[in-house]
Amino acid sequence: MPIIYWLRHDLRLHDNAVLAALPAATEALLPVYCFDPDYFGPDAYLGLPKVGPHRLPFLLASLADLQASYAALGSGVHFVVGRPAEVLPALARQLGAQAVWASAEHTTEEVAAATALATALGPAVPLRLFETRTLLAPADLPIALAELPFSFSKFRFGVADKMTVRPPHPVPAQLPPLPAGLALAALPGPAQLAAALHQPALAPPAPDRRTALPTQGGGETAALARLHDYAVARHLIGRYDDTRNQLLGEAFSTKFSAWLANGSLSPRQVWAAIDGYDQAHGARSKGAMQLRLELLWRDYFLLLAQKAGPDFFRWRGLRGQQPKPPQPDRAVFDAWAAGRTGNAFVDANMRELAATGFMSNRGRQNVASYLIHDLHQDWRWGAAWFEHQLLDHDPALNWGNWKYIAGTGTDVRDTAFDVAQQAKRYDPQGKYVRTWLRPG
Numbered sequence: 001m002p003i004i005y006w007l008r009h010d011l012r013l014h015d016n017a018v019l020a021a022l023p024a025a026t027e028a029l030l031p032v033y034c035f036d037p038d039y040f041g042p043d044a045y046l047g048l049p050k051v052g053p054h055r056l057p058f059l060l061a062s063l064a065d066l067q068a069s070y071a072a073l074g075s076g077v078h079f080v081v082g083r084p085a086e087v088l089p090a091l092a093r094q095l096g097a098q099a100v101w102a103s104a105e106h107t108t109e110e111v112a113a114a115t116a117l118a119t120a121l122g123p124a125v126p127l128r129l130f131e132t133r134t135l136l137a138p139a140d141l142p143i144a145l146a147e148l149p150f151s152f153s154k155f156r157f158g159v160a161d162k163m164t165v166r167p168p169h170p171v172p173a174q175l176p177p178l179p180a181g182l183a184l185a186a187l188p189g190p191a192q193l194a195a196a197l198h199q200p201a202l203a204p205p206a207p208d209r210r211t212a213l214p215t216q217g218g219g220e221t222a223a224l225a226r227l228h229d230y231a232v233a234r235h236l237i238g239r240y241d242d243t244r245n246q247l248l249g250e251a252f253s254t255k256f257s258a259w260l261a262n263g264s265l266s267p268r269q270v271w272a273a274i275d276g277y278d279q280a281h282g283a284r285s286k287g288a289m290q291l292r293l294e295l296l297w298r299d300y301f302l303l304l305a306q307k308a309g310p311d312f313f314r315w316r317g318l319r320g321q322q323p324k325p326p327q328p329d330r331a332v333f334d335a336w337a338a339g340r341t342g343n344a345f346v347d348a349n350m351r352e353l354a355a356t357g358f359m360s361n362r363g364r365q366n367v368a369s370y371l372i373h374d375l376h377q378d379w380r381w382g383a384a385w386f387e388h389q390l391l392d393h394d395p396a397l398n399w400g401n402w403k404y405i406a407g408t409g410t411d412v413r414d415t416a417f418d419v420a421q422q423a424k425r426y427d428p429q430g431k432y433v434r435t436w437l438r439p440g
Contacts, residue, residue, distance in 0.1 A: 001098035002028035002179045004091060006084060006117075007077065008110070008263070010103040010132040011066045012220040015168035015266035017130040018101050022176060029176040030095065031070060032088065033063060035081045035188070036113065037197050045384040052388035053202040054357025055258075056190060058218040062264050063187055065219025075175035078184045081196040085116035092125045095179050103263070104129040106306040107395040108313060135267040135299045136163050148307045150319055150410040155300050156293075168268045210435055211356040213391070214250045223259035224269075230254055231273040238277070240287030245362050247432040253360065254291070257392035260298070267295050298397060304410070305396040313399055315380060317408035326378040333377050336370070337385050339436075345423035346370045348436035355436075357391035362426055368405040369417035379406035 003026060005018055013019065022029065040051050051059065067077045080087045088100055100121060105111055118127040131138055138145065142162045149155050178184070194201040214229075216222035230236045236243075236251060246252035259265035274288050305312045317323065335341055339350035349363035359367070364386075371382045383402040387393050403409040405417075427433055 002030055002095050003176075004088060004095070004097045004100045005029055005031040006088060006100055006102035007031055007033040007066075008103045008105065009261070010263040011062050012223070012264050012266060013069055013073070013171045014220065014224070015132075015268050016172075017132050017169060018103065019172050019175070020169040021101075021130060022172075026176040028095075028179040029075060030078055030091070030097075030179050030182065031075060032078045032080060032091065034084045034087060035079070035193060035197065036083055037081075038083060038109065038113070040193075040197055040199070043384040043387060045378070045380050046388070048384065048388040049199060049202065050387050052357075052390075053205050054389060054391045055393060056193075056202055057204055058258060058357075058391055059262060060187065060190065060193075061218030061222075062220070062259075062262055065221050065264075067187060069220060070175065073172065073175040074177060076178055076184050077187070078182070079187050080185060081188070081193070083116075084113055085120040088117055089120045089125070092121060095182065097125055099126050099128055101128045101130065103132040106133065106302045107399075108305075108310050110395070111306070132263060132266070134302055135165055135271060135295050136160060137166055138303065140164075140166075141303075145303065145307050148303055152297060152300050152410070155303075156296055160296050160299070165268060165271050168266055168272055205355065205357070208355045210352070211358065212248060212250050212252070212255070212352075212360070213356060213358050214255050218258075218262075218264065220259075220264045223256070223265035226255065226259070227265065227270065227273055230256075231277055235277070235281075236287075237274060237291060238281065238285040238287045241285075241290040242287070244290065245360075245426055247360050247362065247427060248435060255358075257394075257397075261392045261394040261397075267298065271295060301396040301400040305400060312396075312403070313380075315378070315408065317412075318403070318410060319412055321408050321412060323407050324376070326372075327376040328378055328381075332375050333371070333381055336367070336375060336377070336382075341370070341375070343370060343374075343419060344430075344433045344437060345419055345427065348433045351436045353386075353389050357389060359390075362422070364401065365405060366417050366419050366422050368402055369415070370419050372406050373416040374419070379403070379408070 010016060040049060042048060043050050070076050092100060121127055140163050143159060191201050214226050216226045243252040256265055256270060260267060274291055278284050278288050308318055311318060339347040341347055346367050349359050349367050353359045368382055371377050372379050379402050383399050386398050404411060405415050407415045
């Protein structure tokens with residue numbers, strides 16, 4: 001009896017707990033990717049497609065790369081359009097599947113999709129979930145998830161420091177065969193997908209020579225190439241702490257985030273690369289320590305989102321904070337989104353985001369603070385705009401960071417940024433502003 005593998009944010013062969021758990025005698029395996037209308041559909045705040053014009057082609061490239069990798073191991077990927085709770089049970093009945101396996105998720109909508117699928121499958125076809133997204137295995141936590149502290153420092157020094165990062169799973173040498181008699185549905189193109197989802201087709205973005213993104217593109221092959229280039233070929237890990245707050249160029253930060261977000265790259269593979277860098281250079285550099293810290297921050301947001309559930313996405317605070325009510329004004333918001341606020345540093349960052357789907361961490365903090373604390377708009381509008389635009393959108397990280405800047409996350413302190421001071425500090429010569437406020 002075959003196993004159905006529901007692909008989610010685990011678009012890779014390396015360090016894949018699902019593939020590693022397959023028994024050697026597995027009769028057949030059907031990897032399936034569902035283009036879920038709830039995942040790709042309009043958001044609740046702006047009515048925009050959640051997967052926007054930058055992330056969609058990156059995702060399709062990632063899936064094409066995955067299909068090729070699976071085919072090379074004697075398998076393939078079956079692409080379907082529809083809600084998993086509707087299309088996967090039908091496939092399970094058609095194939096006589098014994099189970100559906102999938103990656104565990106941590107945010108509300110993704111958890112709800114798995115719950116709906118488990119209900120639709122019923123007890124005869126169990127849904128088995130595996131952790132593929134986090135650096136630290138949740139099963140290894142020394143505390144219950146409900147006891148996760150509302151402080152990253154307490155998580156870092158009271159939880160994470162008691163844990164060990166497991167080594168990555170190796171790439172399988174072969175995969176079980178596909179179920180006999182099933183013709184795989186091909187990966188749809190952007191126009192075909194838009195029609196199937198009953199959505200307007202998104203115009204692909206024009207290349208912009210000013211982009212800070214690396215050239216590798218979407219998919220596991222590109223992700224591993226970038227990891228090798230950054231960590232091994234150019235030894236950039238050692239200087240990361242000195243460059244991470246810069247604004248221009250592909251080398252100032254890792255740019256791993258888009259691959260981490262869709263699962264083309266494993267955080268444990270990145271951790272192993274950092275270990276390799278430290279071993280090769282005989283010491284733990286500040287850059288390596290900062291990268292480790294940021295991988296732990298990523299885990300913290302994933303676990304916090306799981307603990308908080310729907311509250312993670314609500315306007316009110318996780319610790320009972322009562323932020324100042326926003327003054328919703330769509331014209332004000334639209335000017336911010338278009339990079340036409342009149343604040344040059346904010347506008348430059350917003351135009352980079354619109355043109356490339358990327359913005360530096362320093363930029364993200366400042367434009368978020370400006371929308372919330374200077375323009376007095378609803379932070380959820382900003383999070384929804386980022387969801388639509390960001391190449392590297394991850395719901396836990398995006399919404400968690402917006403919630404923090406809004407003062408409704410784990411921190412009760414004032415989280416407003418002095419944007420003018422930040423611009424003087426991080427763009428003192430105005431080079432970044434000039435780059436993005438003049439035509440590309």
